Amino acid sequence: MIRIRTAVPTAILSLFMTSTQALAEMQTETIEYTVDGQTFTGYLAWDDESDQKRPGVLVVHEWWGHNDFAREQAEKLAASGYTAFALDMYGSGKQADHPDTAQKFMQEATSNMEQVKARFLKAKALLQNHDSVDPDRIAAQGYCFGGAVVLNMARMGVDLDGVVSYHGALGSPLQAEAGAVKAKVQVYTGGADDMVPSEQVAGLVREMQNAEVDLTLVSFPGVKHSFTNPNADKVAEQFGMPIAYDEAAARRSWQGTMRFYEEIFGE
Numbered sequence: 474m475i476r477i478r479t480a481v482p483t484a485i486l487s488l489f490m491t492s493t494q495a496l497a498e499m500q501t502e503t504i505e506y507t508v509d510g511q512t513f514t515g516y517l518a519w520d521d522e523s524d525q526k527r528p529g530v531l532v533v534h535e536w537w538g539h540n541d542f543a544r545e546q547a548e549k550l551a552a553s554g555y556t557a558f559a560l561d562m563y564g565s566g567k568q569a570d571h572p573d574t575a576q577k578f579m580q581e582a583t584s585n586m587e588q589v590k591a592r593f594l595k596a597k598a599l600l601q602n603h604d605s606v607d608p609d610r611i612a613a614q615g616y617c618f619g620g621a622v623v624l625n626m627a628r629m630g631v632d633l634d635g636v637v638s639y640h641g642a643l644g645s646p647l648q649a650e651a652g653a654v655k656a657k658v659q660v661y662t663g664g665a666d667d668m669v670p671s672e673q674v675a676g677l678v679r680e681m682q683n684a685e686v687d688l689t690l691v692s693f694p695g696v697k698h699s700f701t702n703p704n705a706d707k708v709a710e711q712f713g714m715p716i717a718y719d720e721a722a723a724r725r726s727w728q729g730t731m732r733f734y735e736e737i738f739g740e
Contacts, residue, residue, distance in 0.1 A: 499551055505565065508595045509588075513561040515596060516544045518551035519605045526607035528634075528738045529600040531593070532559040533619030535702070536575040538568040542702055546616070553731060556605045560596035562589070562622065572712055579618050586625065586647065593626050610634060610738050612656075614730065615641055616701060620660075624677075627656040627686075635659065635737045637730050639701050643669055643677040649684035657687040659733050661726040663696035667715045691729065693722040701726060 502517040516539070519527075530550050534543040539561040550557035561567075562582050569575035583589055593613075601608035612635040615623040620641015627636045628647040633656040640663055658681065662669050674692060681688040699705035699716035701723045709716045 499548065501548070501551075504599065506595060506599060508592050512565045513563075513592065513595075514539060514565040515561050515599065516547055516559040517556070517600070517603065518544075518547040518559075519556035519603070520551050520554070522554075527605060528555050528610035528612065528734065529603070529606040529608075530555045530557045530734070531596055531600060531611070531613040531623075532557055533562065533593075533613065533615035533622045534559065535616045535699070536569070536579045536618035538563045538575070538578060540568050542616075542704065543619075546614070549727075555734070556600065556603055558596055558600040558603075560593070562592055562619075572714065586629070589622060590626065590629055590631070593622065593631065597631070612636065612734060612737065614639065617641060617699060621645065624658070624660075627654050627658055630655060635733060637661070637733065639726055640666060640669065640698050643673040649680055649686055651684045654684055654686045657733075657737055658689070659730065660688070660690040661722070661729070662690070662692050663698060663700050663719070663722065664692045664694040665696055666698045668698045689729075689733070691726065693719065693725070696722045 499518065499520050504515045504517055506513055506515065532543055532546045534540065539559060543559040547557035547559040563578045567578050569578055597611060600606055601611060611633055613623040613626060613633055614637035616639045620638030623636040624638050624641060625645055625647055627633065628645065628649045630653045635657040637659045639661050643660065660677065662674060678690060696719045697715060697717040700719040703718050705716045705718040708714060
């Protein structure tokens, strides 16, 4: 395992921090690790404000792969008092700049759900073993492809306090079963998301109700896919994709996530 550590002054992240946190310093590490002989590259972020153990949050990237957006989400979580690990589901160097490539990477990664689980669990173990983390308080959040991943990890009974899906696919060959899901679940979706139609939304509600899962689902009227990513409008114009950034939905979903973590972690 290879670690590259850097320190980022928290003033750079002042938009995401309180005045108290501004006295701390952001720490980051780029970590190379292996799963079944394949190399992956993750990104760990935390602040050094306190020596106390804090909850850890896994961040699962969009279908484009482990990129700057995923790392930025990890840094935002660190600025909010968590240790975050932006994991890699595709393998080192696999970042797509075209939808066709992203689709190929996603299909390769999800061809075997046990493979997805193994990659997720390796990242979870790395996060839990970090000196700053309370290993008994772990959540996961994912975007687009990553949103589907964290929901499927909950369905598969992975030991997590909570999962949060942002504009992720809600349908799955896997179905939650009563008593099997340990995580509380939050879902944020766009009411005008062509990739996550209302049938998927209704199907998830039925599935989670039948499995007696603690589910909170928020649908933003008129909001399209990828609403959390400021780069979505550029991508939509470049490739003619039905996606768009929505500042209000992005802000409200983040605020809701922070309240969710405060609740599940007992803070």
